[in-house]
Amino acid sequence: MNELSRIMEKVEPLSGDFMEQAAERQKHLTKPAGSLGILEDLSVKIAGITRSSRPRMDKKAVCIFAADHGVADEGVSAYPREVTAQMVHNFLEGGAAISVLARHAGARVVVIDAGVASKLDPHPGLANRKIGFGTRNMIREDAMTRAQAEESLLLGISVVEEELSHGLDIVALGEMGIANTASATAIASAITGIEANRITGRGTGIDDARLAHKIDIIDRALSLRKPDKSDPIGILQKVGGFEIGGIAGAVIGAAARRVPVVIDGFISTAGALLAYAICPGVLPYVIASHASVETGHSAMLSCMGLSPLFDFRMRLGEGTGACLAIGIVEAACRLLDEMATFGEAGVSEK
Amino acid sequence: MNELSRIMEKVEPLSGDFMEQAAERQKHLTKPAGSLGILEDLSVKIAGITRSSRPRMDKKAVCIFAADHGVADEGVSAYPREVTAQMVHNFLEGGAAISVLARHAGARVVVIDAGVASKLDPHPGLANRKIGFGTRNMIREDAMTRAQAEESLLLGISVVEEELSHGLDIVALGEMGIANTASATAIASAITGIEANRITGRGTGIDDARLAHKIDIIDRALSLRKPDKSDPIGILQKVGGFEIGGIAGAVIGAAARRVPVVIDGFISTAGALLAYAICPGVLPYVIASHASVETGHSAMLSCMGLSPLFDFRMRLGEGTGACLAIGIVEAACRLLDEMATFGEAGVSEK
Numbered sequence: 001m002n003e004l005s006r007i008m009e010k011v012e013p014l015s016g017d018f019m020e021q022a023a024e025r026q027k028h029l030t031k032p033a034g035s036l037g038i039l040e041d042l043s044v045k046i047a048g049i050t051r052s053s054r055p056r057m058d059k060k061a062v063c064i065f066a067a068d069h070g071v072a073d074e075g076v077s078a079y080p081r082e083v084t085a086q087m088v089h090n091f092l093e094g095g096a097a098i099s100v101l102a103r104h105a106g107a108r109v110v111v112i113d114a115g116v117a118s119k120l121d122p123h124p125g126l127a128n129r130k131i132g133f134g135t136r137n138m139i140r141e142d143a144m145t146r147a148q149a150e151e152s153l154l155l156g157i158s159v160v161e162e163e164l165s166h167g168l169d170i171v172a173l174g175e176m177g178i179a180n181t182a183s184a185t186a187i188a189s190a191i192t193g194i195e196a197n198r199i200t201g202r203g204t205g206i207d208d209a210r211l212a213h214k215i216d217i218i219d220r221a222l223s224l225r226k227p228d229k230s231d232p233i234g235i236l237q238k239v240g241g242f243e244i245g246g247i248a249g250a251v252i253g254a255a256a257r258r259v260p261v262v263i264d265g266f267i268s269t270a271g272a273l274l275a276y277a278i279c280p281g282v283l284p285y286v287i288a289s290h291a292s293v294e295t296g297h298s299a300m301l302s303c304m305g306l307s308p309l310f311d312f313r314m315r316l317g318e319g320t321g322a323c324l325a326i327g328i329v330e331a332a333c334r335l336l337d338e339m340a341t342f343g344e345a346g347v348s349e350k
Numbered sequence: 351m352n353e354l355s356r357i358m359e360k361v362e363p364l365s366g367d368f369m370e371q372a373a374e375r376q377k378h379l380t381k382p383a384g385s386l387g388i389l390e391d392l393s394v395k396i397a398g399i400t401r402s403s404r405p406r407m408d409k410k411a412v413c414i415f416a417a418d419h420g421v422a423d424e425g426v427s428a429y430p431r432e433v434t435a436q437m438v439h440n441f442l443e444g445g446a447a448i449s450v451l452a453r454h455a456g457a458r459v460v461v462i463d464a465g466v467a468s469k470l471d472p473h474p475g476l477a478n479r480k481i482g483f484g485t486r487n488m489i490r491e492d493a494m495t496r497a498q499a500e501e502s503l504l505l506g507i508s509v510v511e512e513e514l515s516h517g518l519d520i521v522a523l524g525e526m527g528i529a530n531t532a533s534a535t536a537i538a539s540a541i542t543g544i545e546a547n548r549i550t551g552r553g554t555g556i557d558d559a560r561l562a563h564k565i566d567i568i569d570r571a572l573s574l575r576k577p578d579k580s581d582p583i584g585i586l587q588k589v590g591g592f593e594i595g596g597i598a599g600a601v602i603g604a605a606a607r608r609v610p611v612v613i614d615g616f617i618s619t620a621g622a623l624l625a626y627a628i629c630p631g632v633l634p635y636v637i638a639s640h641a642s643v644e645t646g647h648s649a650m651l652s653c654m655g656l657s658p659l660f661d662f663r664m665r666l667g668e669g670t671g672a673c674l675a676i677g678i679v680e681a682a683c684r685l686l687d688e689m690a691t692f693g694e695a696g697v698s699e700k
Contacts, residue, residue, distance in 0.1 A: 030440055031447055032428070032554040036670070037643065037663030078382070078700045086697040090380055095690025097381050103688075104681045204382040205700075293387065310660040312678075313387030320386070327677050328662075331454045338453075340445025347436040350428045350555075 004150065007157055010256035011281040014048030022047035025054070028341040038309065042287070042329055043336035049260045049285055050169070054337040057260075057330040059167035060107035062098060062319045063159055063250060064091055064174040065243035065271075067115035068134030070143065071221070072179035076214040078204045081134075084178045085118045091176070091318075092123045098174055098318035105326045107172065112159055114152060115242030127162075129155050131242045138186065138221040138239045149237040149245055153278075156249020157256075164257055172262040172289075172326055173250055173271065174319020175243045178204075181294065184270035186218050186239035188296055190227040191277050192303045199296025201266065201315075232277035240274070247271025248278065255285035260329065264322035265292035265315065269300045276304055289325030290314055354500065357507055360606035361631040364398030372397035375404070378691040388659065392637070392679055393686035399610045399635055400519070404687040407610075407680040409517035410457035412448060412669045413509055413600060414441055414524040415593035415621075417465035418484030420493065421571070422529035426564040428554045431484075434528045435468045441526070441668075442473045448524055448668035455676045457522065462509055464502060465592030477512075479505050481592045488536065488571040488589045499587040499595055503628075506599020507606075514607055522612040522639075522676055523600055523621065524669020525593045528554075531644065534620035536568050536589035538646055540577040541627050542653045549646025551616065551665075582627035590624070597621025598628065605635035610679065614672035615642035615665065619650045626654055639675030640664055 022044045027033050034040065046055045066088050072081045090096040091111050094103075102109045112127045113120050117134035120126060131151050135143035144152075163171065177183075181203035189196045196218040202211055225238035236245050247263075248271045254261035255275075263272045263286055275282050288301055291311035301308060309328055314321050342349050372394045377383050384390065396405045416438050422431045440446040441461050444453075452459045462477045463470050467484035470476060481501050485493035494502075510521065527533075531553035539546045546568040552561055575588035586595050597613075598621045604611035605625075613622045613636055625632050638651055641661035651658060659678055664671050692699050 030445060031666050035664065035666040036447060039662055080698050083698050090690060090695040090697060095380060095695045097386060097685055097689055100685050100688045101681060104684055312389055316381050316385040324681060331451060331674060334450050334454055335447055338450045339447055340440060345440040345445045347440060348430050348433050
């Protein structure tokens with residue numbers, strides 16, 4: 001893991017100087033000080049992340065990591081496994097929710113095949129970075145090898161590097177993978193120490209009987225695999241998913257390159273939690289977008305001390321909440337950059 | 351008030367047929383049913399408002415009603431009265447927060463001089479509809495005449511009519527007026543029956559001593575003017591503002607023409623509350639954008655049974671929260687219109 005260590009060493013604290021410059025400018029803009037609330041806080045944070053006193057969020061991307069899960073064999077989802085590949089096709093054709101919201105936010109969509117269980121046709125918007133044809137079933141064996149876990153993290157880092165070469169002011173992280181709430185719950189339980197039955201949700205919308213079964217499967221996986229909190233890469237290996245490892249890597253890669261990274265709902269947040277466990281310094285680079293309906297999402301955010309920007313009772317994933325949040329972050333930065341000061345506008349102060 | 355009655359008669363319930371069509375389409379879009387939460391609810395509501403099963407929010411406007419208040423003489427604001435005119439200039443020059451957020455939302459800005467205390471230079475973006483050079487001081491006499499109260503309502507209606515002629519799919523209502531939180535609080539107290547000291551806030555940011563003074567002024571205005579809950583136009587006459595009457599009229603005008611109307615913070619919501627008291631049928635056409643920091647905002651929303659979409663701890667006014675909400679409503683409608691169905695995308699269902 002020399003490559004991963006090398007990247008992690010690049011993760012630095014936010015720039016206090018640029019945060020001070022942005023906060024100072026906020027005081028002189030034509031509004032009562034503090035009256036833009038969280039939007040002011042966001043603009044100051046982005047100044048610290050990007051080392052710019054007037055950052056712009058012009059180049060935006062949503063990276064969607066897709067992969068399949070061996071544990072889908074246990075019937076933990078309401079949808080069949082082939083939906084993962086079908087939805088990747090839908091993302092690329094522009095018909096999915098994330099496709100629409102990315103157009104609305106002016107963000108490009110990048111779909112990464114981190115481990116879909118079938119061979120996907122080439123497409124200009126699809127990065128073929130398959131680590132395997134889905135993970136293995138975590139109640140029978142480790143979901144992946146240690147080498148694959150490390151590979152998935154490096155995959156996420158390289159996706160951010162690739163996007164930086166096209167211009168990247170902010171990145172949103174989404175996912176697709178039938179049964180991946182089961183994997184994300186196991187990761188969340190391993191890191192937060194909260195029992196699975198308290199943080200397992202209905203995912204795509206399973207009924208009570210299947211929810212009880214899902215909790216049982218996650219409990220069995222945790223007791224059989226025994227993921228160790230002090231070894232987060234081992235957690236990824238034992239109960240993770242290729243797309244979740246990709247997201248964790250992308251968080252680390254974005255922090256190392258000082259790009260604000262917006263996380264989405266349950267699975268995306270599990271990826272960020274894993275990144276935080278591997279490299280705590282990434283935390284100030286992470287922006288929590290929405291509060292998901294999915295049980296356990298708030299527990300993960302609390303574990304990181306993050307507050308979501310809004311709660312629209314969403315539970316879709318794909319990066320949909322994160323993409324909406326991009327519009328808010330962009331607005332916050334435009335306010336800092338484009339508003340007139342009292343002096344410029346000839347407006348009297350208090 | 352034949353003109354007002356004639357408009358109010360046009361306010362009809364939302365179309366159940368179009369809401370059903372939209373809700374039915376939502377079920378077939380490529381996502382678990384209900385997983386877009388409030389965005390789905392919003393799209394269905396907009397379908398009912400606009401009588402379109404796949405509404406588009408392409409033509410957007412923010413109408414900012416500006417006026418001065420006689421009660422500013424009592425020192426209830428942290429800023430001098432001339433700031434109203436100065437900020438109108440700032441809106442028109444594009445340097446205010448609302449200017450930036452309107453550009454971000456792709457909405458045009460329309461500034462209406464409903465009663466600024468000074469003569470404003472002509473500007474293509476400014477509608478000169480001055481009802482007076484500010485209201486009178488409500489602790490000395492009625493803020494305006496009954497005829498002026500009616501005129502301000504008709505002004506708001508005519509602004510919506512004018513904007514409809516330029517194309518209007520959604521309208522956000524903002525305001526500017528030094529001391530107008532005092533007037534809005536008096537209106538809120540008169541309609542909700544809640545004592546002023548429980549719903550008076552710091553407006554642009556006054557200290558404890560001035561807050562106590564502001565509460566005293568509002569209490570005196572209410573005890574001297576005795577606004578009657580059963581006569582909302584009389585409330586506007588006694589303790590209102592020209593811009594608040596304009597906003598109330600715009601809410602009625604938008605509802606009559608089936609245009610979704612997004613309200614902002616404390617003053618904008620007081621205008622909507624007044625519209626609701628005058629014509630309860632407007633309510634389903636109103637979308638509450640944000641929860642303001644200003645004390646008493648939530649009491650007004652509760653009185654109408656409205657829930658805000660988000661809470662960014664804002665307290666600026668101008669229409670800033672409403673303008674951000676336009677982006678959310680537009681996203682909700684685009685999802686309904688642009689997403690592929692399971693059949694179109696070839697995605698398996700449950």
